[in-house]
Amino acid sequence: MVIGIIGAGASGMAAALAAAENENVQVVLFERQARVGRKLAATGNGRCNLSNLHANQGGYHGQQLDFADFALRAFNVEQTLGWFRKLGLFTVAEPSGRVYPYSDQANSVVDVLRFALNCGNIRQELGVEVTKIRRCENGFHIESGNRTECCDKLIIACGGLAGTKLGGSMAGYQLLRSLGHRMTKLRPALVQLKCDWSGVAALKGVRANCHVRILRDGVLHSESVGELQFTEYGLSGPVIFEVSRDACQGKGKWACRLDFLPEVSAQELKSELLRRTETSLPAEELLTGVLHNRLGKTLIKFAGISGNRPASSVNSEEIDAVCAVVKTFEISLTEPLGMDSAQVTAGGIVTSEFNPQTMESKLVPGLYACGEVLDIDGDCGGYNLQWAWSSGRLAGLSAGKGEP
Numbered sequence: 001m002v003i004g005i006i007g008a009g010a011s012g013m014a015a016a017l018a019a020a021e022n023e024n025v026q027v028v029l030f031e032r033q034a035r036v037g038r039k040l041a042a043t044g045n046g047r048c049n050l051s052n053l054h055a056n057q058g059g060y061h062g063q064q065l066d067f068a069d070f071a072l073r074a075f076n077v078e079q080t081l082g083w084f085r086k087l088g089l090f091t092v093a094e095p096s097g098r099v100y101p102y103s104d105q106a107n108s109v110v111d112v113l114r115f116a117l118n119c120g121n122i123r124q125e126l127g128v129e130v131t132k133i134r135r136c137e138n139g140f141h142i143e144s145g146n147r148t149e150c151c152d153k154l155i156i157a158c159g160g161l162a163g164t165k166l167g168g169s170m171a172g173y174q175l176l177r178s179l180g181h182r183m184t185k186l187r188p189a190l191v192q193l194k195c196d197w198s199g200v201a202a203l204k205g206v207r208a209n210c211h212v213r214i215l216r217d218g219v220l221h222s223e224s225v226g227e228l229q230f231t232e233y234g235l236s237g238p239v240i241f242e243v244s245r246d247a248c249q250g251k252g253k254w255a256c257r258l259d260f261l262p263e264v265s266a267q268e269l270k271s272e273l274l275r276r277t278e279t280s281l282p283a284e285e286l287l288t289g290v291l292h293n294r295l296g297k298t299l300i301k302f303a304g305i306s307g308n309r310p311a312s313s314v315n316s317e318e319i320d321a322v323c324a325v326v327k328t329f330e331i332s333l334t335e336p337l338g339m340d341s342a343q344v345t346a347g348g349i350v351t352s353e354f355n356p357q358t359m360e361s362k363l364v365p366g367l368y369a370c371g372e373v374l375d376i377d378g379d380c381g382g383y384n385l386q387w388a389w390s391s392g393r394l395a396g397l398s399a400g401k402g403e404p
Helices: 012-018 038-046 067-076 079-088 104-115 172-176 198-203 237-244 265-276 293-302 316-328 383-399
Strands: 002-006 028-033 091-093 098-101 122-126 132-136 139-144 145-149 152-156 188-189 193-195 209-215 219-230 234-236 254-259 329-336 342-348 367-368
Touching: 002 012, 002 139, 002 145, 002 383, 012 028, 012 104, 012 342, 012 383, 079 091, 079 104, 079 139, 079 383, 091 254, 098 104, 104 209, 122 193, 139 152, 152 172, 152 383, 172 383, 198 293, 209 237, 234 237, 234 329, 254 367, 265 316, 293 316, 293 367, 367 383
Parallel strands: 002 028, 002 152, 028 122, 152 367
Antiparallel strands: 091 098, 132 139, 139 145, 188 342, 193 234, 193 329, 209 219, 209 254, 219 234, 254 329
16 A cells, blocks of 8 residues: 655654554655755754643644544653654653753754654655645546656645745645645734834844733733743744734734733832932933843833933832833734744644544545644644644554555
8 A cells, every 4th residue: 555645844754654654555755845854943943842741731723623632632742752752852841841852953853753764665755846636546646747656545744834934835735625625714823923113123132021912902812921032023932922823813903012020010110110219320220130221221211211310310100100111011013924934824724624533534535634734723832743743643544554
């Protein structure tokens, strides 16, 4: 039995290795790029947040919320980490639950998978772009340029549109649609957000621990606590990724309200700042030692206090204004940065047309799909790669069982 797999990203490699566990199966793995796992090698700023200890407890989105449950139970976080350990990868978990390779290098993850793929019943076709799939009596014809290959079963693992510079594309959606499947609207997820505040560029590169609230027409849309980073166009960092899903989508006024000292009350902050007015500090240094120097001076100015004044001239009402800026700084949002910069695609191929216990199409027998190409996306912090491993392995095992 020949199983074709299109896409050698995380889910495609997991599917190939699972299918190849049946020694009577020949796996043909197609990848349009020159090497496997290119996008995987760039994840987590080159560190590869490959799973999360809490991924068994939810954190996934899509029109059919329970679709991912079976795959995630069938190959859960503990089994995934055990599988990687057998492949030769050492891992470490942070207190947040995020799991990384012990080497802190994404290439370590790619390498153990690449080495495992070098087995007798997996043939890799790298630099080969599949342009068309045709159903035939005994399976599928896979066309790439002037070349056609036949397979008994087929797994689509092309990934999503996000991260186009690293290989994200519409290929998987187009191939599945050509076989009769429907797809939802695609949106960027885990993405930076643009804002219209002119002062943001001056804070480029500044990081701060914040409680972030995304508001739509003044109503809370999402919130989280973590590290934020200012960029020349707006807001980035893990905490922004966590709250960015569906932000600035649809009508309404979108805003981001920031609490730069989530563990300090406004009254505690006011007491500290009033104490500083009894010193010889210049007013622009009132937040020195509290926040990043550049951020602190910017917020003092935003509160309407001239930096060249002595701190002793700042009155209680002005201190209240500083506290309000530090605890409830609000920036109007304009749009997400886009698919080029997004880490994940929200939306995808409609999951109701697939069997969640096998990942097989309900429309086309012998056709499977896994990973980001489906309408499943996870929270920030390793959830999306866990879905790739779990759904890919389930698709590979299901396709590799028995005869077509």
